[in-house]
Amino acid sequence: MIPERHVNAALLVGLVAVPMWALAADEPYTITLATRAVILALAAVGLNIALGIGGLVSLGHAAFFGIGGYAMGILAFHAQTFTPLDFGAFSVAGTKSMPVIWLAALVLSALAALVIGLLSLRTSGVYFIMITLAFGQMFYYFTISWSTYGGEDGMSIYVRNSFPGLDTLVPVQFFGICLILLCLVLFLNARLVRSRFGLALNAARQVSVRVETVGLDPTRLKLLAFVISGAVTGLAGALFADLNRFVSPAMFSWQFSGEIMVLVILGGVGRIFGPVVGAVVFVTLEHVLGGLTDFWHIYLGVILLLIVLFAQGGIIGLLCGRRVHHD
Amino acid sequence: MSAILIVEQVLNGLQVGIMLFLTAAGLTLIFGVMGLINLAHGSLYMIGAFAAAAVAGATGSFLLALVAALAAAAVAGAVVEMVVIRRLYASDHLDQVLATFALILIFSEGTRWVFGSFPMYLEIPEYLSGPVTLPGGIQYPLYRLMLICVGLAVALGLWFLIERTRIGIQIRAGENDREMIAALGVDISRLYTLVFALGAALAGLAGALVGAIQSVQVGMGEPVLILAFVIIVIGGIGSIRGAFIGALLVGLTDTLGGIFLPAMFKLFMAPASATSVGSSLASMAIYILMSLVLVWKPTGLFGVRG
Numbered sequence A: 001m002i003p004e005r006h007v008n009a010a011l012l013v014g015l016v017a018v019p020m021w022a023l024a025a026d027e028p029y030t031i032t033l034a035t036r037a038v039i040l041a042l043a044a045v046g047l048n049i050a051l052g053i054g055g056l057v058s059l060g061h062a063a064f065f066g067i068g069g070y071a072m073g074i075l076a077f078h079a080q081t082f083t084p085l086d087f088g089a090f091s092v093a094g095t096k097s098m099p100v101i102w103l104a105a106l107v108l109s110a111l112a113a114l115v116i117g118l119l120s121l122r123t124s125g126v127y128f129i130m131i132t133l134a135f136g137q138m139f140y141y142f143t144i145s146w147s148t149y150g151g152e153d154g155m156s157i158y159v160r161n162s163f164p165g166l167d168t169l170v171p172v173q174f175f176g177i178c179l180i181l182l183c184l185v186l187f188l189n190a191r192l193v194r195s196r197f198g199l200a201l202n203a204a205r206q207v208s209v210r211v212e213t214v215g216l217d218p219t220r221l222k223l224l225a226f227v228i229s230g231a232v233t234g235l236a237g238a239l240f241a242d243l244n245r246f247v248s249p250a251m252f253s254w255q256f257s258g259e260i261m262v263l264v265i266l267g268g269v270g271r272i273f274g275p276v277v278g279a280v281v282f283v284t285l286e287h288v289l290g291g292l293t294d295f296w297h298i299y300l301g302v303i304l305l306l307i308v309l310f311a312q313g314g315i316i317g318l319l320c321g322r323r324v325h326h327d
Numbered sequence B: 001m002s003a004i005l006i007v008e009q010v011l012n013g014l015q016v017g018i019m020l021f022l023t024a025a026g027l028t029l030i031f032g033v034m035g036l037i038n039l040a041h042g043s044l045y046m047i048g049a050f051a052a053a054a055v056a057g058a059t060g061s062f063l064l065a066l067v068a069a070l071a072a073a074a075v076a077g078a079v080v081e082m083v084v085i086r087r088l089y090a091s092d093h094l095d096q097v098l099a100t101f102a103l104i105l106i107f108s109e110g111t112r113w114v115f116g117s118f119p120m121y122l123e124i125p126e127y128l129s130g131p132v133t134l135p136g137g138i139q140y141p142l143y144r145l146m147l148i149c150v151g152l153a154v155a156l157g158l159w160f161l162i163e164r165t166r167i168g169i170q171i172r173a174g175e176n177d178r179e180m181i182a183a184l185g186v187d188i189s190r191l192y193t194l195v196f197a198l199g200a201a202l203a204g205l206a207g208a209l210v211g212a213i214q215s216v217q218v219g220m221g222e223p224v225l226i227l228a229f230v231i232i233v234i235g236g237i238g239s240i241r242g243a244f245i246g247a248l249l250v251g252l253t254d255t256l257g258g259i260f261l262p263a264m265f266k267l268f269m270a271p272a273s274a275t276s277v278g279s280s281l282a283s284m285a286i287y288i289l290m291s292l293v294l295v296w297k298p299t300g301l302f303g304v305r306g
Helices: A004-024 A028-053 A062-081 A098-120 A125-144 A171-194 A196-206 A208-213 A218-244 A254-267 A274-292 A296-310 A314-320 B003-034 B041-059 B062-083 B093-115 B142-164 B166-176 B178-183 B188-211 B221-235 B240-266 B271-296
Strands: B131-134 B138-141
Touching (some): A004 A028, A004 A171, A004 A274, A028 A171, A028 A196, A028 A254, A062 A098, A062 A125, A062 A218, A098 A125, A125 B221, A125 B271, A171 A196, A196 A208, A208 A218, A254 A274, A254 A314, A254 B093, A274 A296, A274 A314, A296 B093, B003 B041, B003 B166, B003 B221, B003 B240, B041 B062, B041 B093, B041 B188, B041 B221, B062 B188, B138 B142, B142 B188, B142 B240, B166 B178, B166 B188, B178 B188, B221 B240, B221 B271, B240 B271
Antiparallel strands (some): B131 B138
């Protein structure tokens, strides 16, 4: 068995080395693929906070991903058409600045997670799964009928948003931004797991009643985890929209909620780097198998089924041995 | 807004609701008896529709097509239960979600592989097409009326099966205490396969019946699956009566909301924005209904389980 930190370190080295190689070999498409993997990893890291530590099986995280995406889409749309964003009583100018967009994505998806969490956490188990799924669908259908911002067709943003001091249109510079954000969130995630809040949350997942008897409120712990989780996935949504320069209701689709859950499981639930491993493997499979056959989802389905039935703990579990907790 | 329009839309809502009930009934039965959350239920709906379209295309008989839909979905359900689902009863819900999500990928892409990406069409037979005149002079499509009747008949049959037959007693006992009925000599794994196949057959039947008024295509099952989830959350997971009431509520809310909400907003808003606000709200109406029910009763209208 390999120590988990070696796997994590190798992964980080690979995430830097592969795009560097691609840069040297002049293969911009590989850099785009790596950026896609990093952004999907960020979305899955967000889900892993709710799922892995909090034990909240949310099948509606596409809602936050989509909200982040539309936060970017709407702000950039108003900036590129030079129209203010009208709220009736007051109006806001659009923006092409990434940090402002990220802030909007974080705040809006956190707010949505707060509302959805407040309602959904009244229930547990299967009800929770179905309700989060239904809330995701609610946003999906809402954006489809929201004709101001493209409705079913979505909308294109012609130029990638800007970051002070960098040229985001250069693939490797945008990749760098995404990777640094991912590392930052992973670091905060590792801190969070060791914090008082993280420990209490971990306990609340395992034995809710005991946490209650020591005077903590498990529902509030889980709600906070859900909000943080939604905000991180929302940030990933804003980056994803910037990668494609396009937002559409598909970002809200429940298949996407399923897919990020697959990333978490593929890598290993509750492991800090699990979602990153999952995303890298997923994007690689998508690229390799997708090039071989139009029906690569069949193979993905079979792999997933085998992992669930025979290899619990995901890829990190296979490499490092079955330990639910990271070291 | 005439009375005829209202009656027509109520009938449409009932028709949509009754067909959703067929899908939701299987889902809630499977959860109630086996404690399994089955995302692949929509795939069984799709399999029914494709089997019906293929058989109707080959033989020209609508009745044979329905039989084929029932049989194909039941067989697919039984096979999936024996190969995959059986290993998941003891697992937590997360594993069930993932494994059945994997099954959706396999079923959807497999169907695309066999039948191609283009939609197939299932024709309404001659003897069921055309309108009928209802009392009061309302013209309504015969086929949709037939859907309501078939759905009600199946609901009645299901009630009879569960409340009045020996197998129904075993199913109800299985919901309450699986160890006990296994100890009493009931072959529990055969019972589970049977329940799963029954649920699958109901979904397949719904797929075939609805397939004749919509197109038959890959991915047709997932929107229905999600509506079925909303229904059983509203009705209470595991309760067939709840699924019935929930299905009618969802069918009526969705259909009537789409027509009346835009009209209602026109009373006090400019027509263009009324249409857009009204239709956005209408598309969210059933989810708003669900959250209201949930705030009021977290385990659904007829639910007992948490």
